[in-house]
Amino acid sequence: MTAPRLRFAPSPTGPLHLGGARTAMYNWALARALGGKFILRIEDTDQQRSTDESLQIILEGLQWLGIDWDEGPAVGGEPRGEHGPYFQMQRLDLYREVIDQLVASGHAYLCYCTPERLAELREEQKARKSSFIGYDGHCRDLTPEERAAREAEGLVPNIRFRMPEDRVVKVHDLIRGEVEVNTKQLDDWVMMRPGGVPLYNFACVVDDIGMGITHVVRGEEHFLNGVKQQLLFEALGKEPPQYAHIPLILNQKGGKLSKRDPGVKSVLEYRDLGYPPEAVFNYIALLGWGFSADRDVFTRDEMVDAFKIASVGKAGAKFDLEKLHWMCGEYVRQWSVEQCVERARAWLEPAMPAGTMAQHGAWLRNIVACYQERVQLLSEFPDKVGWLFAKDVRLEFDAGAEKKFNKHKEHAAEWLRGYADVLEASDLPPSWPEDRSAADGAVLLPSQKDAPATAAPCDDPAAIEAKTRAFTEERGIKFGHFVHPVRAALTGTDRGPGLFDVVFLLGKATAVARLRAVADSVAAD
RNA sequence: GCCCCCUUCGUCUAGUGGCCUAGGAUUCAUGGUUCUCAUCCAUGCGACAGGGGUUCAAAUCCCCUAGGGGGUACCA
Numbered sequence: 001m002t003a004p005r006l007r008f009a010p011s012p013t014g015p016l017h018l019g020g021a022r023t024a025m026y027n028w029a030l031a032r033a034l035g036g037k038f039i040l041r042i043e044d045t046d047q048q049r050s051t052d053e054s055l056q057i058i059l060e061g062l063q064w065l066g067i068d069w070d071e072g073p074a075v076g077g078e079p080r081g082e083h084g085p086y087f088q089m090q091r092l093d094l095y096r097e098v099i100d101q102l103v104a105s106g107h108a109y110l111c112y113c114t115p116e117r118l119a120e121l122r123e124e125q126k127a128r129k130s131s132f133i134g135y136d137g138h139c140r141d142l143t144p145e146e147r148a149a150r151e152a153e154g155l156v157p158n159i160r161f162r163m164p165e166d167r168v169v170k171v172h173d174l175i176r177g178e179v180e181v182n183t184k185q186l187d188d189w190v191m192m193r194p195g196g197v198p199l200y201n202f203a204c205v206v207d208d209i210g211m212g213i214t215h216v217v218r219g220e221e222h223f224l225n226g227v228k229q230q231l232l233f234e235a236l237g238k239e240p241p242q243y244a245h246i247p248l249i250l251n252q253k254g255g256k257l258s259k260r261d262p263g264v265k266s267v268l269e270y271r272d273l274g275y276p277p278e279a280v281f282n283y284i285a286l287l288g289w290g291f292s293a294d295r296d297v298f299t300r301d302e303m304v305d306a307f308k309i310a311s312v313g314k315a316g317a318k319f320d321l322e323k324l325h326w327m328c329g330e331y332v333r334q335w336s337v338e339q340c341v342e343r344a345r346a347w348l349e350p351a352m353p354a355g356t357m358a359q360h361g362a363w364l365r366n367i368v369a370c371y372q373e374r375v376q377l378l379s380e381f382p383d384k385v386g387w388l389f390a391k392d393v394r395l396e397f398d399a400g401a402e403k404k405f406n407k408h409k410e411h412a413a414e415w416l417r418g419y420a421d422v423l424e425a426s427d428l429p430p431s432w433p434e435d436r437s438a439a440d441g442a443v444l445l446p447s448q449k450d451a452p453a454t455a456a457p458c459d460d461p462a463a464i465e466a467k468t469r470a471f472t473e474e475r476g477i478k479f480g481h482f483v484h485p486v487r488a489a490l491t492g493t494d495r496g497p498g499l500f501d502v503v504f505l506l507g508k509a510t511a512v513a514r515l516r517a518v519a520d521s522v523a524a525d
Numbered sequence: 526g527c528c529c530c531c532u533u534c535g536u537c538u539a540g541u542g543g544c545c546u547a548g549g550a551u552u553c554a555u556g557g558u559u560c561u562c563a564u565c566c567a568u569g570c571g572a573c574a575g576g577g578g579u580u581c582a583a584a585u586c587c588c589c590u591a592g593g594g595g596g597u598a599c600c601a
Contacts, residue, residue: 011601131527185528190599200601293539294549320536323551374563483560495562
């Protein structure tokens with residue numbers, strides 16, 4: 001048995017979208033599952049639309065998702081693999097060779113029809129509601145004299161495949177099963193443009209042969225191309241690869257996924273929006289395939305172990321942004337705090353004064369730890385931690401904070417002032433930007449109730465809580481009421497980490513100042 | 526127009542004739558934990574597109590209808 005070889009063959013005419021990424025992934029996963037090779041081939045024969053920029057974006061997108069290739073274009077170093085070149089525009093000689101052979105054998109012929117005639121033909125067919133729309137074989141049986149006459153006119157021919165007429169082709173598709181297609185549906189398709197540049201179906205076959213491709217997984221829009229290609233393999237006396245045509249990803253309305261659909265972006269945009277790549281990978285794997293009856297979250301290795309192309313569904317799947325977001329949260333929570341800090345670094349850095357990350361590593365670790373289970377996208381970090389770095393002493397309240405604060409407004413000034421005094425008398429950590437590494441090094445947040453007492457050089461959250469509760473009891477304040485205006489004053493919002501973690505992270509000077517500032521502003525009303 | 530494919534909770538899916546009063550995940554709702562939010566836990570709402578067959582028995586097999594998707598390029 002020949003070694004399994006699969007390929008993803010994008011054309012660099014635009015960014016890598018989710019559908020393409022999923023196709024690449026299924027090829028990749030099947031190659032890995034079969035112990036074969038995964039090849040990346042660039043189909044750049046559409047010179048009008050192919051750009052190097054698109055190529056780079058596709059390469060980057062695949063790498064971001066962790067879809068690596070054994071053979072294909074270079075990333076940094078040398079091109080990989082011995083079946084190259086992996087760019088079709090660098091393989092023109094190979095196509096020429098095969099086309100000459102096919103013309104000689106009669107499987108292909110020269111066609112001198114102009115684009116204008118073809119357009120008219122199509123119009124005419126549509127107008128009379130013809131059941132067949134396509135090339136009419138006008139140049140199929142030109143005599144040498146007729147050909148010479150057209151050459152003399154200066155017409156440059158393209159080359160068409162001579163389709164067998166009225167033949168039922170049996171196709172075995174790994175996903176669809178056995179399908180019969182009558183060649184009446186297909187016309188004599190163009191293999192090569194007048195300039196010698198091949199078209200998709202032709203180049204694809206030549207390369208699949210040249211690269212020893214054994215399985216082809218691609219979108220179902222290629223199903224009929226598979227039939228054309230199968231016939232070409234036959235004409236060439238070669239065994240075609242096994243085909244698997246996967247259904248398309250649909251938008252919320254059930255239509256074809258397009259760039260204009262909300263929430264649908266190119267792979268790199270998801271990266272730039274802060275989606276963890278593992279989550280995107282995991283989520284799109286699920287669009288048309290199930291890992292198991294009771295689990296949706298799995299690693300790449302687990303996918304490779306479980307992946308069977310035959311178990312990919314035949315129906316198109318709708319893209320559901322909400323589930324993707326849930327999946328993102330799953331991954332963020334799965335990380336260790338240290339991993340989370342690493343992932344969040346690029347997002348946090350620009351949101352903080354220069355040097356903060358380097359000089360306050362322990363503090364930052366604690367900040368990230370407090371938000372790890374409250375975040376789905378990495379991009380949420382900067383906003384969430386903004387209150388810690390705010391320059392204003394009197395923070396602006398958001399709607400939730402405003403509402404909860406107003407509930408206790410009559411007592412607020414008194415409570416806040418009293419609490420500020422308590423905190424001032426306590427042994428809290430210093431406030432950023434002072435060095436608070438000793439405190440943060442000793443106390444790991446988020447603090448938990450049953451965590452052992454720390455050997456902190458200052459009050460830890462548990463100690464702060466004890467003092468706070470003592471204060472509210474002494475004053476006869478309901479603890480549940482007290483908490484809200486305090487949180488508002490300290491963070492400007494009504495949500496976030498536990499209040500004593502908040503106080504700990506803020507440190508003495510800032511916490512006290514914020515409490516008094518709000519107390520003053522209420523008193524001034 | 527013609528050809529091909531598809532159709533289980535809103536969404537992703539499990540299910541290949543009896544294990545299905547259809548399972549899981551997500552979303553939503555409710556409750557619990559709690560200083561808020563989030564997490565976590567529990568509970569609930571929620572589907573076999575419709576109609577005919579075949580069979581002792583059908584989500585599972587067949588047919589029709591409807592709806593959806595794809596193709597029908599000198600794009601890939």
